[in-house]
Amino acid sequence: MSRSPSYSGGMDTVGAEERAALVALLQVRPQGLPWGEITARVVEVGSALDVWDRLVPPTLVEAPGESSPLEAAAHDISVWTDQGHTVLTVLDDRYPERLREVHQAPPVLFARGSLLPDDTAVSVVGSRAASEHGMEFAASVAKDLVHRKVTVLAGLAAGIDTAAHRAALDAGGRTVAVIGTGINKVYPAANKELHREISARGLLLSQFWPDAPPQKHTFLMRNATMSGYGMATVVVEAGEHSGARTQARMAVEHGRPVILTNMVVRANAWARALVGRPGVHTAGTVDDVSKIVDDLVKRESVLEDDLRRLVSP
Incomplete structure (x- = not known):
């Protein structure tokens, strides 16, 4: 039966x-x-x-x-x-809806904080060893997303991720951290307070058993999950072999828009190879990022309205 x-x-x-x-x-x-x-x-x-x-x-x-x-x-x-x-399992009603749509949807999620199944989120990702300009750019993008009532999504890593999370919280907005360890672990240790604050004021997510330690492959899996959770990915600053590169490629595979800053495009062959692909945008300034996000949100709203009209009796 x-x-x-x-x-x-x-x-x-x-x-x-x-x-x-x-x-x-x-x-x-x-x-x-x-x-x-x-x-x-x-x-x-x-x-x-x-x-x-x-x-x-x-x-x-x-x-x-x-x-x-x-x-x-x-x-x-x-x-x-x-x-x-x-x-949460992939069959649960509170499982994030966008994430459920992608091939790499984790079978189980561990969460602390407020779950919004239809969360409108944009990933802000980049290098752990970020420049001062990169950190400032990430913080400005995060604040702008909060102003637009868009959730700031990042991976709680050092550098760009930390700048984005911190700026979102300081601006009174929502931020979601998808981590590459079990939810009982704090990595890096310097982010212990940020880890606690996000779980209290936003959402902390992990796809690994709660006591799982950090490993290289878990961070790459985390990047795929971030791509699936968000409506788009902004790559602020990244190297040739960074996790942000993995996330950008996964986002293209998922059919999710990618916004590459000009500094990322200038510095990386992988980024230049993505330019011109469907759904891949470039941005020189925070205002450029904001305009692209505004357009993406409007398009999604129109698609949702059309879908509602199609399914309504």
């Missing part, structure tokens, strides 16, 4: 058993399946419990004298919730 989640008003409601089943699938990884394949199967079927029943042998579920993987996963979720985290 199918256990597909029920739907109400176009929004899915997922019970505790479904959530535990998805976490258990990710922990057990039946048949050695990668997380991406598990996610795809769960989304296609619409039920993690159904996928569990199909992939996991009963002998694993019924090991005598031990908690079943489903029970262990439910216990873990309870512990994480007691720590103050919200645990």
Whole structure:
């Protein structure tokens, strides 16, 4: 019998058993399946419990004298919730809508702060070893986004990310940090207070188990998630091998607009290669960035109005 989640008003409601089943699938990884394949199967079927029943042998579920993987996963979720985290699966109604649309949508998210499923956010990213001009540019872009009631999205890294988050908070706006570690970790350590402040006044998101340490590949995965969460990405200042380059390329793949500053284009072959691609813009000033963002927001508003007219009775 199918256990597909029920739907109400176009929004899915997922019970505790479904959530535990998805976490258990990710922990057990039946048949050695990668997380991406598990996610795809769960989304296609619409039920993690159904996928569990199909992939996991009963002998694993019924090991005598031990908690079943489903029970262990439910216990873990309870512990994480007691720590103050919200645990979201890709089937949950509060899962970020834009992120759900992309191929690399994480199967599970850990959140602290205020969740807005239809958040209108723009990523502001760049080098950890940023110049003073780059930091000032990022801060000015962030303040301008706040003025336009757009969420400032960044990765809580040193440099450009920190400047963007700090400026957004100081301007009284909303900022979201998508981090490359577990949500219980603070990296870099210098951002401990910023980490706390964002979780209290904005939103902290992680796609990794709560105690996962920083690793090179987790930051690249984080960049893909940031691209999926936001409506656009602004690359302020970056090097030839920076994570911002990965995010810009992922944004193009996701069909999300990319705004490259002139200093990024002048300094990097990868940026020059992106110029001229659909959805890729260049900006010399903060005003240029603002005008592009205004245009993108207006286009999205028109598309949403058209969609509402199409689906209304």
